[in-house]
Amino acid sequence: MARVLVTGSTGRIGKELVARLSKLPGFEVRAALHSVQKGEYLTKLGAHKLVKFDYKDPATWEPALNGVDVIYSASLDPLLEQHLKFCDFLGTKKSQIKQVVRISCMGADTNTACYNKDLHVSRPGAAIPLMLQHYWWGEEALIKNGLPVTVLRNNFFMNHLLKTDVESIEQEGWFSNPLGTSRNSFVCTNDIGEVAAKCIEEGPEKHANKFYDITGPEPQSMDEIAQDLGRALGKQIEYRPQSMVDFERDFGATRAAFFEYLCNGFYTRCSPDFYNVMGRRPTTYAEYLSTKGAAGETGIEELYQAN
Numbered sequence: 001m002a003r004v005l006v007t008g009s010t011g012r013i014g015k016e017l018v019a020r021l022s023k024l025p026g027f028e029v030r031a032a033l034h035s036v037q038k039g040e041y042l043t044k045l046g047a048h049k050l051v052k053f054d055y056k057d058p059a060t061w062e063p064a065l066n067g068v069d070v071i072y073s074a075s076l077d078p079l080l081e082q083h084l085k086f087c088d089f090l091g092t093k094k095s096q097i098k099q100v101v102r103i104s105c106m107g108a109d110t111n112t113a114c115y116n117k118d119l120h121v122s123r124p125g126a127a128i129p130l131m132l133q134h135y136w137w138g139e140e141a142l143i144k145n146g147l148p149v150t151v152l153r154n155n156f157f158m159n160h161l162l163k164t165d166v167e168s169i170e171q172e173g174w175f176s177n178p179l180g181t182s183r184n185s186f187v188c189t190n191d192i193g194e195v196a197a198k199c200i201e202e203g204p205e206k207h208a209n210k211f212y213d214i215t216g217p218e219p220q221s222m223d224e225i226a227q228d229l230g231r232a233l234g235k236q237i238e239y240r241p242q243s244m245v246d247f248e249r250d251f252g253a254t255r256a257a258f259f260e261y262l263c264n265g266f267y268t269r270c271s272p273d274f275y276n277v278m279g280r281r282p283t284t285y286a287e288y289l290s291t292k293g294a295a296g297e298t299g300i301e302e303l304y305q306a307n
Helices: 014-023 040-045 058-064 077-091 130-146 164-170 189-200 224-233 244-251 253-263 273-278 285-289 299-303
Strands: 004-006 028-031 051-053 070-073 099-105 149-154 176-178 210-214 238-241
Touching: 004 014, 028 040, 028 058, 028 077, 051 058, 070 189, 077 130, 099 130, 099 189, 130 149, 130 253, 149 189, 149 238, 164 176, 189 210, 189 273, 210 224, 210 273, 224 238, 224 285, 224 299, 238 244, 285 299
Parallel strands: 004 028, 004 070, 028 051, 070 099, 099 149, 149 210, 176 238
Antiparallel strands: none
């Protein structure tokens, strides 16, 4: 019996992983969360145990890892410092931990490509977005501690694309951002959860020291996204272009810097890695909107939720 600790179990990918992995024989799924009292829905999804875990509270790390063989590692960017310390802690458990599956981002390519963090793709004299550097740091800390890692470097999430536009979509039928005619192969988080489950199922013998770029199956513009969303909602949805200056004013420099990379072609390509792991093409945006994942929700339902 392999015991798997799922950090970030309340997130989109985490709960999809819980739902999928718990159905496989030979795995005990432990859902890690701040308050186990609020994890009943994870038990309903199939989690065998709920364990208290907090990146900001090292006292929770040892009990959460008791008997654990595999870790699904996910953390928000503001918790980078705590994640790095947790990686050092995991380094003391190398004889115990057989595999770490880490969620990352396309663009954290430092070890797998000729990659210069000081060379922006499209703006002379600028460095790559700091957020992308952070994703690499999150990977690097696991590698430096000698842990067998499988890294899923994902494109921009489909469910994050319009999360700040819910009110205008619902009430007035439009959304706005600076992406315009730029095409990006946005990825379905259900697909990421499916790949994570497969990598854990097949184990480190096949997937240790592997770095997979997970994307959608087609690059889409905002007008095409609007058309897919309109069909799913049964009403007309309009895309309204927004300047990067206004976008940065509304959402801050960090998000704007990442969206600049979504505008310059960096995230256009479609990777074969999902197919190579799963044996099928990834989920389209239209399919994501109308199809329930293993955790039981469609993309439309996710649109009206907070995370």
